Amino acid sequence: MSLAFWTVEEGAIVPEHSHMNEQIMQVLEGRFEFTLNGDTKVYEVNDIVIIPPHSPHSGKALTPCKLMDAFSPAREEYK
Template sequence: MTLNLSNITSKEIMPGLHGKLVHSENMSIAFWEVEKGAKVPEHSHINEQIMHVMEGDFEFTLDETTKVYGPGDIVVIAPHKKHSGVALTPCKLLDVFSPTREEYR
């Protein structure tokens, strides 16, 4: 399979969180454009997740520890760990999930 990011339709997964999503048999990748002030409520999932902040400032809470992450920062989130976030500025984030994030298909 070959894709081009410009040809992938963006989905608003939650208010202010717009993602272009690609799925394979064992993983998902999400290219997010996040509006300033958009919140990701606390949640957990079975997926291992790696988050990369490409642009902007994103306040992220993992296991009750809150930090502000900026361009170049990467966070590894183990399965079942509670996490949440809020965009302090407009952000571009890249998330990789394994296994596939079925609810995002």
């Protein structure tokens, strides 16, 4: 497993992508619009999103945000 912490500026966009890792995203601060498999929702502080492997997802920071991602298995590029 690997953890990643992100500070995201308001208006920043995460382009649609997918990966082989299961991912759990938690919003630590702010409001983050997140699209998973074509379904868009707005997530706020302490909200969690579970992203299955190979699922297309993207996002946009509606405010300045702090996010935490947990990946399993570990993301090799984050080592």
